Amino acid sequence: MSDWVGLFGNYETVGKQLKPHKTETLNRRQSESETLTPHRAVIQINGTYLELIDRWNYQRGFITLLSMAAMIISFGFLYLIIYFGFFDSSPSSSTGNTIMGIVFLIVFLGILWGSWHFFRRECFSYTHYPIRFNRKLKKVYVIQPNKKLLVANWENFHIGLQQYSRSGWDVRFSLLDDQEKVTETFALPYTGFSQYSSELLQHWEFVRRYMEDDTAKASYDAVTEVFPIHHRKETLKESIERVCLLPDAPYDKPRTSQGRLFFWGLFPVWLVFLIGRPFSIKTSKIPKFPDWVEQECKIETNDPYDFEQHPKPKLQSEPIKPFEYVIYTALLLISIVIFLGFIDLLSLAKGENSGLLKALFFWW
Structure with a gap:
């Protein structure tokens, strides 16, 4: 459950001092990468603010x-x-x-x-928990899973790479008290398997450059598409697309043949997301920042960095090769057999036999 850290309760660092062996401080004035990577986590971007999804949105539905x-x-x-x-x-x-x-x-x-x-x-909560960076006022606004609003100055955060599991690292923003204990914290959407992960540092660089550069140009240029769920719920098609992104992390690359093979090979696993995600979205409501936050984040007319006014073509997946269709079909059938066999094993453990595999081969 490490990927869901912070969703069901406080982050593990809240109320404690940051541990040096699990924390690597990042300098907001220092570049960590020449590449800026949004990882398809952007809800809105313009010359006034950048809004991102929460870190749990990619896995939503499971x-x-x-x-x-x-x-x-x-x-x-x-x-x-x-x-x-x-x-x-x-x-x-x-x-x-x-x-x-x-x-x-x-x-x-x-x-x-x-x-x-x-x-x-x-479910019956928020469709997402947005993170908003106001580059003009140098402020950060976060709607948290407990539905409380966190507001703080950009300069007041301790920002660092934080280890949250044996192999999991994120970019963590923490507010510290006089005893250097964490009082509030949140993480950027993309997580990595190491503090040396280039994709993780590129994601931090994307946010850092947005807040520290004189203009939003570099970050705007890095965004190829936005996920505009600030005023509407994602569609069923978008829910499916988000699930299909999972085998292709890092997410800013076009969908690859390897990712598609991975998806169909583990189709029963992804089916959990495909069923759970739309249900969770449809039963939840869109989060709204208070009116005073929207006033502070007012977008200028004819903003050259407003993605809604100046959209870009979406990333295109790698074309599907003819032989892939045969492989996908075979992997899908194999995964279905494995899934039904697992259900049969569970029923046998209860002293019964659901006979799903037998029924499947009967119809074949």
Whole structure:
């Protein structure tokens, strides 16, 4: 669950001092890369502000379906526990069975509560949690998962590469108190597998240059497309496109043959995202910054760096080669067989046999 750090609770650094062996301070005045990479995380860009998606948006949908499955299973077990505990008057019931029933009741109530908590971070919440950088006022505005608004000056943040798991690093913005303890924090959308990741440093450079350069030109030139979800919900097509981006990280490259092969080879995994993401988006509402923030971020008329006024052609995927269609079909069929076989194994563990594989081969 390391990729979802900060979504279901505070970041691991909040209330603590930053650990030197897990933190590498970044100098906002110093360039870390000649390349600027937005990683398709831009919602809006103009001469006044840059708005990005949250770090969890790429993987959105997985937690939705996983928590729904956990809640359904928990409800099923709770029904059985309550039925046999309160309505079954079998003489074989004993004190030991009653105690065990109470323990299982507490356990599954806990699972149900935890699943609901996870579910509410992606569903019946906000469609995304935007991060806005105002280059003119040198301010940062963040709508957080708890729906609170974080506002601070650009210069007040400690900015550094932060290790959040054994192999995960992000660009972390932290506010520190007098004892150097973190009071508030957030991370840029793109994460890397190392503090030396060129894509991660390029992503930081994209934001740094936007806030530190005299104009927004360099960052504007680096953006090939925006994800305009500030005034509307993403469409079903966009949800599918976002899921299809996952096998192709870093995301600013055109979709490759290798990424497509990876997608179809693990289709049951991506299917979880394809089902969960649209559901989470449709049940949530679009976040809105307060009116006073919008006043501070007013876009100038005829802004040459306003992407909405001056859009660019979208990135085009690599053309699909004829032999790929055969490979995709074979990988899809193999993945379906593996998925149905997994369901059969689960049913066998319960002493039943769903017979899905047998039914599939029957129709073939």
